[in-house]
Amino acid sequence: MARSKVVKKVAKQAEAKLKQADAAFVRVKVAAEVEQSLSTSRTIERVTVNKAYKMYIGGAFVRSESGRSFRVKGPKSTDPEVVNMPRGSRKDIRDAVLVAKNAQASWAARTPFNRGQILYRLAEMMESRRSELAMSLGREGREGREGREGREGQGAADAAREVQVAIDRCVYYSGMCDKLSALLASHNPVSGPHFGFTLPESLGVVGIVSPTSPSLLGLVSAVVPVITGGNTVVAIVASGDPRTAAIWTECLATSDLPGGVVNVIYGQADELLPHMAKHREVSGLSLWGDLGALGVQAEIDGADSVKRVRRYGDADRSLIATEDGARGLGYVEPFLEFKTVWHPMGM
Amino acid sequence: MLTKPQTTSQRIDGRMGKLSKIEKKREHEKPAIVFGNQWDYAPAPEATDFFKIGKRYELFIGGKWQKPRSKSYFTTISPSSEAVLAEIAEADDSDVDAAVMAARHAYDRYWSRLLPSDRSKYLFRIARALQEKARQFAVVESMDGGKPIKESRDVDLPLAIAHFFYHAGWADKLDLAFQGRAVRPLGVAAQIIPWNFPLLMAAWKIAPALACGNTVVLKPAETTPLTALMLAELIEECDLPPGVVNIVTGAGKTGAALVNHPDVNKVAFTGSTEVGKRIQRAVAGTSKRLTLELGGKAANIVFADAPLDQAVEGIIGGIFFNQGHVCCAGSRLLVEESIAPLLLRKLRDRMATLRVGDPLDKNTDVGAINSQMQLDKIRELVAAGEREGAERFSVSCPLPKKGFWFPPTVFTNVSLSSRIAREEIFGPVLSTLTFRTPDEAIEKANNSVYGLSAGVWTDKGSKIFHMASKLRAGVVWANTFNKFDPTSPFGGYKESGFGREGGRQGLSAYVEVV
Amino acid sequence: MSSRGADRAPLILPPSPTVDAVALEERAAALAKRSIKKATKIAGLRLAIRMMDLTTLEGKDTPGKVRALCSKAMRPLDSDPTIGPCAAICVYPNFVSVAKAALAGSQVLVASVATAFPSGQSPLSIKLDDVRRAVEFGADEIDMVIDRGAMLAGETAKVFDEIAATKEACGQAHLKVILETGELGSYDVIRRASDLAMLAGADFIKTSTGKIQPAATPPVTLLMLEAIRDYYYATGRKIGMKPAGGVRTAKQALHYLVIVKETLGDDWLAPSLFRFGASALLNDVLMQLEKERTGAYQASDDFSKD
Structure with a gap:
């Protein structure tokens, strides 16, 4: 018994010594590592202020009411930032639809000229943030920018070009606002003593699932034509890396666009779209990308309030990327109503 | 009335005083207008002896009259007498399939290759032939559907003809219609139409579809198939290529088979919102293009400065035209409170002159309710209105013993939340509400799931434009109501559907803009 | 009474409702589509004859012409004493006595146009003298013309005063106020003039002198009947209506009766409240009645011209 006790004691002491040696070794090793890291990667400089990205609802930058977030991280080599993006919820959709609804009548009531000026202002704001937008596009993770892998090394040029096309698209639709009536309205030569005419009018709140790629140009091309005619929008950005979308909403916020006209929510389409499709205050759905059964279900759900649903397939998506693609009435008209007015002509 | 000279102002003050006193007492002391029979109109029945309705109608598929594979037939009756008019084939899935195949074949092999100007000429031909046979179509429309002959003769037929004429001219000008954008036809159009304007709806559907280069399978409503089948005969006479127009008859099941057929490129439906939603769900996830023209609960807004006597005509026409079986009927009367008593009095007096009865009598203003089912629905909603405390006024006219009838009815003291203010009654029943300010009128008018049409009555131009821009409705009639024209796009906002019929805008429903 | 002194307070009349021309004309046209057949047609035509103010207002009128007209009015169709008589004959004041x-002894009344008919462009004193003399001669009814110039110049008070003064000058005679609608330019002014005339004391309102085109039309008549209806609603007083000039055929007359029936009901379907100013109309109505009786279309020479 005694012998065994001694053995045990000795063993314990040896163990403790070994631990001490180990700790010393670790300390030395860590110090060496930190030393090396500091000397190779950093000079003494100010600590950067990282942005807390938020969703854009009612003209305000907000976190998800759910308190949830998801982690976004680009390729480590180019993008050291780790971001917690708010993850939109059913209630965020609900709130956004409400503010979009409340903003709609006054947005539609603005003169087309005024709406055009605001969209032009948006282009100006984007222009002044070109480098930021391009930088953001360039660091987007693969999840966010499909097919990016194959274009390794082209990132920066591609990104700059995408920003440029997106800005030009805003300019294009800016000038569209006050042309819609000229292009779509009619005088109706009815057989009788009545004066009749038909005018395009806004539809209401349009729910959008924006294409995940190209991310900025896709969002701009999905949203901007829809608001030219006086609609307001709730857009779901379902990409894994919506940072560029967030920067774009900062352009929106400084562009004189009234709060609530465009609302952007990040998150998962399968979680958010059904609530948008069922929401009776939403009058139209613009669905981009291959949503599969989710898209079909959204059409079915949308029928409960007879929503105008437009699904854009691959052909439209590839059009977006081209400089003169995604332009024209085809992206505006599906989200307009036509109102016919009759009045007698007599003394 | 003046006994001695007074100053003008004294005289006027005196008379005004008298007027306002009477104004106050008006509710009790109504000098009534007697609309009696001192000089009544003798029966004036339209002739029915110059044509014959077939005993039995088969399906019109691929240019031939084909017996239904189901071997089953249903009857169509006259809702004014309940007499059986004819037996009608019931198309089942395989008949529908045959019709779609015929339409596809005609599209691929012939119609899509035809010169647009030749399509145009076929449509002109149909228009002309319909003009020549207008009266017999009108008579059958009234027999089968119950609507007064004066309406089928003066509204349904002229408009149906005009629709063919109008769209005939578009066929070879589609390249001009979309700002130079090229268009191409969609293919086979499945079209389902209601029973309230059977031939007119067939024209609204067939004319633009053919003009745009599509072929058609049309299903008329089961209670009113006759004029669509006569139109098929007429199309046959016009020598249209077989399969370009196919008519399949039947009820909801036949319609569902048509909507769900995989080889259909386009679905156009006019009917109830409930069925419209079902169709929208059915085509979800397909590439079928869809237009829906659904229900309504139109507000007819009368301001104090309106031309009141003409407004009364507009209210009457708005709700009693075609027994109120009109999706855009002005079924909610919104009256500025200050004139409500006077307007309602005028309305009741005007209603007293409405002649309800034999649809074939040329003096009939209000005909028969289209079916027992519809009559039951009207009765149910009217009973609900009474239960909910609204005051009912129905004209006290004798109604025929046989057939389906409902007297023109107005409810007053209707609250915005009651069923008769919210649900589409689709009958000769008007719900009256009052408002105090233009904003209140707009709010009440727009407070509906529907948005098909609206009426505004005021003498003030700027008010008309303001109201017209604020009303969420696809058609706004200002100082008029229930006017239609093929040049004038028609269709709804909100749950009244989407897409337009008529005008250049209506062509969009039947083409793909390239 | 002949002029308004400076001390008079401004004339304030209740506003007249506005009129939509297209809907008004549409309604009038819709009523023309009533199918009037068989017994209804015969009853309507017989009624129309009893509503006629058989009229001659020409520079070449003579006592002989007036007497011939009177006998026609008393017994429009020799072969059928149950037809007629007409409501009145309408002549210039000089022929009232004749x-x-x-x-004498018949129910036919004598109406006389007065107030410087047809232009009305004379001083009020002369117009009133004209009225008084016609009444003295025995006129049962006076057909006056309003001053259209004043109406169009916005001098509604002047128009009102003249009507009121004329009514006073009429004494027991009934006053028909001719608006000469063809000169008023719009339905709104016609409506205004109708209201004005009724407020000022008219027993009847009448479209036209027959000297101006357009004269009576269905929409104008409908409009004036609607004004009468509003006045009746407000006061309980029944004002009569007389379309004149332009009603030439039996078919037109029946159309007017339809308008009356469906606007003001049974009470107005009587000579006491509805009249036709007529000259050519009577023979066409008689022709149609004969056609209904015999089943054969008639020739115009089958009927005496006056």
Whole structure:
């Protein structure tokens, strides 16, 4: 018994010594590592202020009411930032639809000229943030920018070009606002003593699932034509890396666009779209990308309030990327109503 | 009335005083207008002896009259007498399939290759032939559907003809219609139409579809198939290529088979919102293009400065035209409170002159309710209105013993939340509400799931434009109501559907803009 | 009474409702589509004859012409004493005595146009003298013309005063106020003039002198009947209506009766409240009645011209 006790004691002491040696070794090793890291990667400089990205609802930058977030991280080599993006919820959709609804009548009531000026202002704001937008596009993770892998090394040029096309698209639709009536309205030569005419009018709140790629140009091309005619929008950005979308909403916020006209929510389409499709205050759905059964279900759900649903397939998506693609009435008209007015002509 | 000279102002003050006193007492002391029979109109029945309705109608598929594979037939009756008019084939899935195949074949092999100007000429031909046979179509429309002959003769037929004429001219000008954008036809159009304007709806559907280069399978409503089948005969006479127009008859099941057929490129439906939603769900996830023209609960807004006597005509026409079986009927009367008593009095007096009865009598203003089912629905909603405390006024006219009838009815003291203010009654029943300010009128008018049409009555131009821009409705009639024209796009906002019929805008429903 | 002094307070009349021309004309046209057949047609035509103010207002009128007209009014169709008589004959003041004598013992009334007919462009004193003299001669009814110039110049008070003064000058005679609608330019002014005339004391309102085109039309008549209806609603007083000029055929007359029936009901379907100013109309109505009786279309020479 005694012998065994001694053995045990000795063993314990040896163990403790070994631990001490180990700790010393670790300390030395860590110090060496930190030393090396500091000397190779950093000079003494100010600590950067990282942005807390938020969703854009009612003209305000907000976190998800759910308190949830998801982690976004680009390729480590180019993008050291780790971001917690708010993850939109059913209630965020609900709130956004409400503010979009409340903003709609006054947005539609603005003169087309005024709406055009605001969209032009948006282009100006984007222009002044070109480098930021391009930088953001360039660091987007693969999840966010499909097919990016194959274009390794082209990132920066591609990104700059995408920003440029997106800005030009805003300019294009800016000038569209006050042309819609000229292009779509009619005088109706009815057989009788009545004066009749038909005018395009806004539809209401349009729910959008924006294409995940190209991310900025896709969002701009999905949203901007829809608001030219006086609609307001709730857009779901379902990409894994919506940072560029967030920067774009900062352009929106400084562009004189009234709060609530465009609302952007990040998150998962399968979680958010059904609530948008069922929401009776939403009058139209613009669905981009291959949503599969989710898209079909959204059409079915949308029928409960007879929503105008437009699904854009691959052909439209590839059009977006081209400089003169995604332009024209085809992206505006599906989200307009036509109102016919009759009045007698007599003394 | 003046006994001695007074100053003008004294005289006027005196008379005004008298007027306002009477104004106050008006509710009790109504000098009534007697609309009696001192000089009544003798029966004036339209002739029915110059044509014959077939005993039995088969399906019109691929240019031939084909017996239904189901071997089953249903009857169509006259809702004014309940007499059986004819037996009608019931198309089942395989008949529908045959019709779609015929339409596809005609599209691929012939119609899509035809010169647009030749399509145009076929449509002109149909228009002309319909003009020549207008009266017999009108008579059958009234027999089968119950609507007064004066309406089928003066509204349904002229408009149906005009629709063919109008769209005939578009066929070879589609390249001009979309700002130079090229268009191409969609293919086979499945079209389902209601029973309230059977031939007119067939024209609204067939004319633009053919003009745009599509072929058609049309299903008329089961209670009113006759004029669509006569139109098929007429199309046959016009020598249209077989399969370009196919008519399949039947009820909801036949319609569902048509909507769900995989080889259909386009679905156009006019009917109830409930069925419209079902169709929208059915085509979800397909590439079928869809237009829906659904229900309504139109507000007819009368301001104090309106031309009141003409407004009364507009209210009457708005709700009693075609027994109120009109999706855009002005079924909610919104009256500025200050004139409500006077307007309602005028309305009741005007209603007293409405002649309800034999649809074939040329003096009939209000005909028969289209079916027992519809009559039951009207009765149910009217009973609900009474239960909910609204005051009912129905004209006290004798109604025929046989057939389906409902007297023109107005409810007053209707609250915005009651069923008769919210649900589409689709009958000769008007719900009256009052408002105090233009904003209140707009709010009440727009407070509906529907948005098909609206009426505004005021003498003030700027008010008309303001109201017209604020009303969420696809058609706004200002100082008029229930006017239609093929040049004038028609269709709804909100749950009244989407897409337009008529005008250049209506062509969009039947083409793909390239 | 002849002029408004400076001390008079401004004339304030209740506003007239506005009129939509297209809907008004549409309604009038819709009523023309009533199918009037068989017994209804016969009853309507017989009624129309009893509503006629058989009229001659020409520079070449003579006592002989007036007497002939009177006998036609008393018994429009020799072969059928149950037809007629007409409601009145309508002549210039100078022929009132002649007519009165010719019509003695009959129910036919004598109406006379006065107030410087047809232009109305004379001083009020002369117009009132004209009225008084016609009444003295025995006129049962006076057809006056309003001053359209004043109406169009916005001098509604002047128009009102003249009507009121004329009514006073009429004494027991009924006053028909001719608006000469063809000169008023719009339905709104016609409506205004109708209201004005009723407020000022008219027993009847009448479309036209027959000297101006357009004269009576269905929409104008409908409009004036609607004004009468509003006045009746407000006061309980029944004002009569007389379309004149332009009603030439039996078919037109029936159309007017339809308009009356469906606007003001049974009470107005009587000579006491509805009249036709007529000259050519009577023979066409008689022709149609004969056609209904015999089943054969008639020739115009089958009927005496006056």
